[in-house]
Amino acid sequence: MNFRKCNPLLHIPTALALILVFMPAMAEEKKPSEDKVAVVNGIVITRVQYNREVNIQRERVSRQGRKVSEAQLPAMRNQVLEGLIEREILVQESRKAGIRVSDQKIDEQMANIKKRYPDENEFKNALSKMGFSEDEVKTQIEQGLAIRELIDKQIAGKVEVTDKESKVFYDGNPQLFKQPEQVKASHILIKADAKADEAKKAEAQKKIKEVQQKLKDGGDFSTLAKEFSEGPSNVRGGDLGYFNRGQMVKPFEDAAFTMQPNEVSDVVETRFGYHLIKVYDKKPEQVLAYADVKEKLIQHLKKQKVEKQASEYIDQLKKNAKIEKFQ
Numbered sequence: 080m081n082f083r084k085c086n087p088l089l090h091i092p093t094a095l096a097l098i099l100v101f102m103p104a105m106a107e108e109k110k111p112s113e114d115k116v117a118v119v120n121g122i123v124i125t126r127v128q129y130n131r132e133v134n135i136q137r138e139r140v141s142r143q144g145r146k147v148s149e150a151q152l153p154a155m156r157n158q159v160l161e162g163l164i165e166r167e168i169l170v171q172e173s174r175k176a177g178i179r180v181s182d183q184k185i186d187e188q189m190a191n192i193k194k195r196y197p198d199e200n201e202f203k204n205a206l207s208k209m210g211f212s213e214d215e216v217k218t219q220i221e222q223g224l225a226i227r228e229l230i231d232k233q234i235a236g237k238v239e240v241t242d243k244e245s246k247v248f249y250d251g252n253p254q255l256f257k258q259p260e261q262v263k264a265s266h267i268l269i270k271a272d273a274k275a276d277e278a279k280k281a282e283a284q285k286k287i288k289e290v291q292q293k294l295k296d297g298g299d300f301s302t303l304a305k306e307f308s309e310g311p312s313n314v315r316g317g318d319l320g321y322f323n324r325g326q327m328v329k330p331f332e333d334a335a336f337t338m339q340p341n342e343v344s345d346v347v348e349t350r351f352g353y354h355l356i357k358v359y360d361k362k363p364e365q366v367l368a369y370a371d372v373k374e375k376l377i378q379h380l381k382k383q384k385v386e387k388q389a390s391e392y393i394d395q396l397k398k399n400a401k402i403e404k405f406q
Contacts, residue, residue, distance in 0.1 A: 116406040119167040173225040180224045188220045240380045256367045263360040265317035268310035271352040287353040300357045
C-alpha cells in the first residue's frame with residue numbers, strides 16, 4: 080500500500096534531517112537588502128541561509144542520482160524561499176502560542192544526531208562542511224520541535240478518523256490493499272562475477288555442484304547455507320524472507336516462483352554467481368483483510384487530514400503576515 084508522504088513541515092524528521100531542514104532565521108534587520116532574501120514580520124531570512132538551503136536541496140537531488148537542470152533551478156529556488164518563509168511564520172506562531180521546548184528534549188535530539196557519526200570530531204567536521212555551528216543546530220532542533228508541537232496543538236490533536244471513514248475508504252479502494260503473490264525462500268550462493276574468466280566460473284560451478292550433492296545426500300539446507308553460501312544471508316541460513324516479483328534478479332525470480340514449497344532448485348545462474356534455491360512457502364495474490372490494515376489506514380487518513388488542514392492553516396498565517404521578498 081503506497082501512502083503519499085506528508086508535508087515535512089508537519090512532522091519531526093530524522094535527527095540528521097533536522098540539521099538540513101529547519102534553518103534558523105536571523106532576528107536583525109540592520110544589514111543591506113542584498114544580504115537578505117525576505118523579511119517576515121520584521122524577521123530577516125538571510126541570503127546566506129537561503130543559499131545554504133538551495134545547496135542542500137541540490138545535494139539531496141544529486142544523492143538520489145538526479146540533477147537539477149538550469150531550467151528547473153528557478154522553480155527550486157522559489158520553493159526553497161517559500162519553505163523558509165513558511166517555517167519562519169510557524170516559528171513565530173509557536174512563540175505566540177507560548178510553546179517552549181525543554182533543554183532535555185533538545186539534548187536528546189542532539190545526542191541522536193551525534194550517534195550518526197563515529198566520534199565528536201567527525202560530527203564537528205560535518206557541521207563545518209555544512210556551514211553550521213553546534214549552537215545553530217540546537218536552535219534548529221528547538222525550532223523544529225516547537226513547530227511540531229504547534230501543529231499537534233492546533234491541528235493534529237483535534238483531527239479524528241472514525242472506523243466508518245476508514246472502512247468506506249477500504250471498501251472503495253480495493254486496489255490499494257492488494258498483496259501480490261509472494262514466495263518465502265532461502266538460497267546458497269557461490270559467487271562468480273559475470274565478467275569472470277572461464278576458469279573462475281568453472282571453479283564456482285564445481286563448488287555449487289559439491290553443495291548440491293551434499294543436499295542430495297540428506298544435508299540440511301540451512302546448515303549448508305551457513306557453511307558454504309557466500310551471500311550476506313548466509314548468517315541466517317540463506318533465509319531471504321518473503322519477496323514479490325520484481326525484487327530479485329529475473330533468473331532467480333523465475334525459478335523461485337515456479338517452485339513448490341520444500342522444493343530445491345537445480346543450479347540457477349545469475350549475474351551474482353550460482354544459486355541453489357529452496358522455497359518454504361508461497362502466498363497467492365490477495366486483498367489484505369480490513370482488520371489487518373485498519374490501524375495503518377486510520378493513521379494514513381489522519382495524516383492526510385492533518386496535511387490538508389495544516390496547509391490551509393499555513394496559507395492563512397501567510398495572508399495575515401507582513402512578507403517582503405528581495406529574491
